[in-house]
Amino acid sequence: MIVSNDSITMKPPYQITSQILNLISSISQKIGEVNATYLIKNNPTLRKQNQIKTIHSSLNIEGNTLSEDQITAILENKKVLGPQKDITEVVNALKIYQELNQLKFTREKDYLKAHKILMTGLIENPGKYRTKGVGIMKGSKVEHIAPPSENVPYLMKDLFSYLKESSELSLIKSCVFHYEMEFIHPFLDGNGRMGRLWQTLILMNEFPIFEFLPFETLIANNQTKYYHALSQSDKEGHSTKFIEYMLGIIDESLSELLANSIRKLTTNDRILIFLENNIDEFSRKDYMKKFSEISSATASRDLKNAVELGLIEKSGDKKTSVYKKL
Numbered sequence: 001m002i003v004s005n006d007s008i009t010m011k012p013p014y015q016i017t018s019q020i021l022n023l024i025s026s027i028s029q030k031i032g033e034v035n036a037t038y039l040i041k042n043n044p045t046l047r048k049q050n051q052i053k054t055i056h057s058s059l060n061i062e063g064n065t066l067s068e069d070q071i072t073a074i075l076e077n078k079k080v081l082g083p084q085k086d087i088t089e090v091v092n093a094l095k096i097y098q099e100l101n102q103l104k105f106t107r108e109k110d111y112l113k114a115h116k117i118l119m120t121g122l123i124e125n126p127g128k129y130r131t132k133g134v135g136i137m138k139g140s141k142v143e144h145i146a147p148p149s150e151n152v153p154y155l156m157k158d159l160f161s162y163l164k165e166s167s168e169l170s171l172i173k174s175c176v177f178h179y180e181m182e183f184i185h186p187f188l189d190g191n192g193r194m195g196r197l198w199q200t201l202i203l204m205n206e207f208p209i210f211e212f213l214p215f216e217t218l219i220a221n222n223q224t225k226y227y228h229a230l231s232q233s234d235k236e237g238h239s240t241k242f243i244e245y246m247l248g249i250i251d252e253s254l255s256e257l258l259a260n261s262i263r264k265l266t267t268n269d270r271i272l273i274f275l276e277n278n279i280d281e282f283s284r285k286d287y288m289k290k291f292s293e294i295s296s297a298t299a300s301r302d303l304k305n306a307v308e309l310g311l312i313e314k315s316g317d318k319k320t321s322v323y324k325k326l
Contacts, residue, residue: 012162012176013238020240023247024171030254034209048075050257053214054200055093058193060220064089088121096197100211105201108160114197119190129153130188144234146185155184163202174202175246179239182230199246215253259293270294271306281324 052075056068064086066074073080074090096117103110116127129152136144147155159180163173178199185191196216203210219226229245265273274290288299303323306312312323 011165012159012180014172014176014243015238015240017240017244019244020172020247023244023251024169027171027247027251027254030251030258031207031209033258034254047212050212050214051097053217054212055090055097057214057216057220058196059086059089059093061216061223061226062089062192066090085122092118092120092122093193100201100204103201105198105205106160106163108156111156111160111194111198115187115190115194118193118197119187123189126190129156129186132188134185134188136185144183144185144231146183152184152186156181156186159184170203170206171247171250172243174199175243176239177202178246179230179233179242183234203250213250213253213257215249218249218252265291267302267305270302271309271311275311275325279325281322283322287323 052068052071056064056066056071059066066080066082066086070080070082071090071094074087075094080087096114099114099117103114112127112129119126129149131149133149134146136146159177162168162180163177165173168176178195181195181198182191187194196219200210200213225245229242232241233239270291274287279286284296284299284303287303288294288296291299294302303312303314306323307314310326312325314321314323316322
């Protein structure tokens with residue numbers, strides 16, 4: 001937990017484990033692969049699908065009953081039948097994602113603004129810190145008693161001071177903020193979705209891919225592990241276990257994104273992405289190194305189409321074929 005002493009802000013406690021180091025290395029490599037292939041940039045349909053998945057998963061964790069199809073319908077301004085509370089939650093979530101690029105992760109007033117947008121029509125005084133004590137229940141048992149409400153403003157101020165710490169890796173900083181915010185539990189409701197949203201915003205600042213990475217889907221698929229990681233960190237007094245858990249979720253999400261995106265790219269998508277690399281001369285083997293998921297027959301079809309479209313020219317025959325960009 002952050003300890004505040006007037007002008008002194010202590011860094012939230014955690015340990016760097018070998019698991020954390022390995023996950024950071026793996027995540028960094030996969031982010032590089034995503035950026036190198038322009039997967040998100042070239043696939044607006046995938047961007048939309050992933051945003052819907054993110055909203056569906058985050059709200060599903062909080063008990064929302066609407067399906068991805070219903071969320072898509074709301075996004076397209078179609079009428080949807082369902083509980084009004086659930087519909088309001090989706091409308092609010094869509095609004096905040098439209099404004100995400102205008103929010104600064106280091107600004108506390110933006111954080112309160114985001115909570116107001118997310119929770120308008122759902123609770124009293126959205127965008128305001130709680131003025132009552134809260135405890136998190138698990139069944140009939142009190143799982144966590146949050147700090148007194150009078151401590152919330154300065155605890156959150158310290159947490160936002162930590163976000164401005166430039167020496168911290170964004171991957172770790174985002175996990176630490178997520179855990180510490182859940183520990184403080186600054187709002188009467190909406191803490192879970194705010195923790196996940198703000199982690200996304202912190203990561204987006206350095207890696208734009210995170211705006212469209214639906215890592216919350218994996219959390220929703222096994223919520224027990226999410227709450228267990230929070231609970232373990234509570235008991236140990238530092239966020240190490242939660243950092244390990246969240247980095248694992250991010251790593252797995254990137255693996256899924258890479259696998260699914262390559263399968264969904266069209267012939268033209270693949271050709272345009274490949275030619276972005278300024279390769280003047282290449283073979284079918286070079287092309288397949290870029291898209292290892294496709295078969296040799298698919299690669300041949302892609303290259304044949306590119307020749308017919310006048311994007312490249314071919315010389316040689318069969319295995320000795322060489323292609324040049326026009």
